[in-house]
Amino acid sequence: MSGPLTGSVAVVTGATRGCGRAVSVELGRLGATVYVTGRTTRDRRSEMNRPETIEGTAELVDAAGGVGIPVRVDFTTVSDVDALVERIEAEQGGRLDVLVDDVWGGDPWVEWGHTYWEGDLDKALRLVHNGLDTHLIALHRLLPLMVRRRAGLVVEVTDGDTDRYSGALPYFLVKSGIRRIGQALAQELRPRGITALTVTPGFLRSEAMLDHFGVTEETWREAIAKDEHFALSETPSYVARGIAAVAADPRATRWGGRITSSWELMREYGFTDLDGSRPDWGAYSEVAFRQAVDVDPDDYR
Numbered sequence: 001m002s003g004p005l006t007g008s009v010a011v012v013t014g015a016t017r018g019c020g021r022a023v024s025v026e027l028g029r030l031g032a033t034v035y036v037t038g039r040t041t042r043d044r045r046s047e048m049n050r051p052e053t054i055e056g057t058a059e060l061v062d063a064a065g066g067v068g069i070p071v072r073v074d075f076t077t078v079s080d081v082d083a084l085v086e087r088i089e090a091e092q093g094g095r096l097d098v099l100v101d102d103v104w105g106g107d108p109w110v111e112w113g114h115t116y117w118e119g120d121l122d123k124a125l126r127l128v129h130n131g132l133d134t135h136l137i138a139l140h141r142l143l144p145l146m147v148r149r150r151a152g153l154v155v156e157v158t159d160g161d162t163d164r165y166s167g168a169l170p171y172f173l174v175k176s177g178i179r180r181i182g183q184a185l186a187q188e189l190r191p192r193g194i195t196a197l198t199v200t201p202g203f204l205r206s207e208a209m210l211d212h213f214g215v216t217e218e219t220w221r222e223a224i225a226k227d228e229h230f231a232l233s234e235t236p237s238y239v240a241r242g243i244a245a246v247a248a249d250p251r252a253t254r255w256g257g258r259i260t261s262s263w264e265l266m267r268e269y270g271f272t273d274l275d276g277s278r279p280d281w282g283a284y285s286e287v288a289f290r291q292a293v294d295v296d297p298d299d300y301r
Helices: 018-029 054-064 078-092 121-149 169-192 207-213 220-225 228-232 236-248 262-269 281-291
Strands: 009-013 033-038 067-072 098-101 152-157 194-200 259-261
Touching: 009 018, 009 078, 009 121, 018 033, 018 054, 018 067, 018 098, 018 152, 018 236, 033 054, 033 078, 054 067, 067 078, 078 121, 098 121, 121 152, 121 169, 121 194, 152 169, 152 236, 169 194, 169 259, 194 236, 194 262, 207 220, 220 228, 228 281, 236 259, 236 262, 259 262, 262 281
Parallel strands: 009 033, 009 098, 033 067, 098 152, 152 194, 194 259
Antiparallel strands: none
C-alpha cells in the first residue's frame, strides 16, 4: 500500500497512548515509517501504570498500512534519546521527515483544586520535568537530523490554543511552555527549510479519560450526564487526522509558527472524527466558558 507519506520517516514521542498513538496510526495510514517511542512496553510499565504499550501502537501502525517500529525511550534520559538517534542513523540513513513531540507523562503529578503553594513541590517539579524538559531533550537531539537535510515538519502537541489559566500552575506552565517552544522553533527552523507548529486537541476522549468516567468508546455518551461538556469530546484520532493532513500537505509551510487545533484543521481539511462527526470545541468553549451562557452541544458537532 502506498500513500502521500510513503518513504517518509516519522518519530512520534509519547506514542504509547492518546494523541501520540493516534498520530502514529494516521501517519502510518498515509504510508509513513513511524518510530513509535514511549516508556511502556509489554515487559515494563511506566509510572503512568496504564496497559497500553508501544508494541501495541506499532501493530496498529502496521495494520493501517505503515511500518511501525517500537522503541522504548525515556525522554528524561538523554542517553535513551541518543540511542534512538543512532538507530535512525543506522536504519534510515539519518532521514527524519516528521517529528511529532507529544511527550507528557505528567498525570500522576498534577494537583488540581488548590493553590500552588499549598501543593507538593516535588510533584510540581516532577510534572515540569516530565512534561517540558522532555520536549527540550527530544528536540535538541532529533532536530539535527532534519537540519542536515533542510526539510521536515515538527509538531508540538499541547493542551489549549490560548493562555487562559487551566487551574494548576505547573500544568499551565508546561502546556503554555510547549506553545512557546513551537513558536520559537518556527523562527529558528524556517530559514533551514523546516516547518514548526503547535497543535491542540479539544476535550480529548483518551483511554485515561474514558476510564475516568467509567465508560468505553462505545458507551462514552453515558458520561455526558456527569459532565455536559463531554458531549463535545473527540477521539485522539480527530487531532491525529489533522496533523497527518498537515504532514501530507505540499503547502504545509503556511502553518509555520501557528498555534492551531483539531477544530481549525478540521475546517481547513474537512476530515471527520471516527464516528463521522466534526466536533468544534473551539466554537463551543468560546460560548460555554467565556460568555457563561446555556448552549446546545449539538450546534457544534
